[in-house]
Amino acid sequence: MGTADIRYLKGLAKQYPTIPAAATEIINLQAILSLPKGTEHFITDIHGEYDQFQHIMKNGSGAIKRKIEEEFCNSLSVAEKKNIAILIYYPELKLKQIVKQEENMEDWYKVTLYRLIRICKSASSKYTRSKVRKALPKDFAYVIEELLTGRPDVADQEAYYNEIINSVIRTGRASELVVAFCNLIRRLIVDHLHVVGDIYDRGPYPNLIMDTLMEHHSVDIQWGNHDVLWMGAAAGNPACIANVIRISAKYGNLNTLEDGYGINLIPLVRFALDKYEKDPCDVFHLDYREDEYDIKDVQLDEKMHKAITIIQFKLEGQLMKRRPEFQMEHRLLLDKMDLEKGTVVVEGKTYPLKDACFPTIDMKNPYELSPEEADVVERLVTAFINCEKLQKHIRFLFTKGSLYKVYNGNLLYHGCVPFNEDGSFKKVRIFDKEYSGKELYDVLEHYARKGYYSIDSAEKQKGLDILWFIWQNANSPVFGKSKMTTFERYFIADKATHKEPKNPYYRLLEQEEIVNKILKEFGLEDPDSHIINGHVPVETKRGESPVKCNGKLLIIDGGFSKAYQPKTGIAGYTLIYNSYGLLLAAHEPFESVEKAVQDGNDIHSHMMLVQHVNLRKTVADTDVGKEIRENIVDLEKLLCAYREGTIVERQ
Incomplete structure (x- = not known):
């Protein structure tokens, strides 16, 4: 028995100081193994x-x-x-x-x-x-x-x-x-x-759901793309914040931010009324529920909806330019507009714009925030970072959550594992290195946590940018589409431009060898293992x-x-x-x-x-059972050490 083993067993002996104590615990643990597996x-x-x-x-x-x-x-x-x-x-x-x-x-x-x-x-x-x-x-x-x-x-x-x-x-x-x-x-x-995955967005009460989850006796969370968006917003990523507010406005849920989290939207209200007072904002209609929305707020919310959407496209454009390694230059569309003609060029084809009233866009530098927009963004970032309730919820997501989880022989994740058409794992460049399969998940989660927790400014900025990358990049496991056509859905009538082709994963998942390949990649080769996918x-x-x-x-x-x-x-x-x-x-x-x-x-x-x-x-068939069996082995070693006199009992 090595020195390290002796040191470990001496630590264990403090908890079980006698032969009867260690033996009783072995019996108790053995009994637990025979209980039915928990639901x-x-x-x-x-x-x-x-x-x-x-x-x-x-x-x-x-x-x-x-x-x-x-x-x-x-x-x-x-x-x-x-x-x-x-x-x-x-x-x-x-x-x-x-x-x-x-x-x-x-x-x-x-x-x-x-x-x-x-x-x-x-x-x-x-x-x-x-x-x-x-x-x-x-x-x-x-x-x-x-x-x-x-x-x-x-x-x-x-x-x-x-x-x-x-x-x-x-x-x-x-x-x-x-x-x-x-x-x-x-x-x-x-x-x-x-x-x-996906606790947030669309419905009106994610804050109440988070309160409930925080009181639950035993829970884990696999992050969805909408969760990661809110995580990025809470960490202070302006592009994520703009997306969160835009989606909340679109679904008539600004009360979630104002009442649920106490985030002050007055700066955005004033800006929207100033810049879009006479704009009907017809393109920015709301998908609200009549029984849960105060109809008198429609006109104001539509103006806020438009104001934050334009801010979002500018902020995202800045991020795409700053991170060419994200390979999203083809999604830079503000500079492809011709406001005099009322058109935009998307993927080489010209389309009429449904709305060409953009008083805050300077076509010489379309991605630059106006001074008023910059002030609104600064205030919103401060409000999100300093929101105590939001930060409590997001810390819980980081503590209890991850991009994937292996639990009791099953693999849990939201979205997809990025594949190539030929059934091979897609290699994705994250900063200076390529990753695929499980490694891609691990590196993205690594940077996501840095975006929230890191005190190093350069590392934190990388993490903040990755949080947005996870939200809508074609190579993000939790997005899984070639593009997010938000711009096209607002401004182009031709629905062919609204399509968001899915990753080959969604075609390949019908093949059992592909599913087995994914399970093996994440360390699961038991024939009874499953993928549970949202x-x-x-x-x-x-x-x-x-x-x-x-x-x-x-x-x-x-x-x-x-x-x-x-x-x-x-x-x-x-x-x-x-x-x-x-x-x-x-x-x-x-x-x-x-x-x-x-x-x-x-x-x-x-x-x-x-x-x-x-x-x-039974419990013996679970991850907890594996830990219990390991504990039993350690306790049996302790018993042996007591009986051989290597460790002395404390009466």
């Missing part, structure tokens, strides 16, 4: 849709309904099982309704608590008592533990339970205990949450399937965003990976929380079995 929940492309996100989080993509069905089967009616499910999702709201309807609340509490105890026992069976104990709410920790485990020294367990429940009802705490049980069940049903909406209404290559690749973006639902035909896919296998859920649009509670309406979800295992997976 993983995969969700992606939320795009600010808080209500639908919240409901799918609360029902665990149908996992709670399945648990209720397993526990009660035909012993309860469909209506009773539905009411239990809604109670578990929204206990406080459902209780208010029940109090108004029930004549005998005492009986209702007794029946309901017994049912919740049964569900909770079943949900907790795959965890150690220690883990369940840590999840218990402080106010009811003792009571719930007694109700879940009973007392071996009490002969009549039912009488013991009745005594506890009657005491809770008598002291007026029954409603609080019901809520505590419901919250605990939701906590236990799903062990870990994966968010496979970003591109699955057009179910056109017969497209989210399951590719015999279930090896799953695309689980089905259209959470209401802006996508007319195209996809559904309201999102989510995935459950439990000890029995993989279940894919296709969700119908969610009406409202009020409807769910009042009428018992759950999201109607269609379940699709992707993979069913013959032998139930």
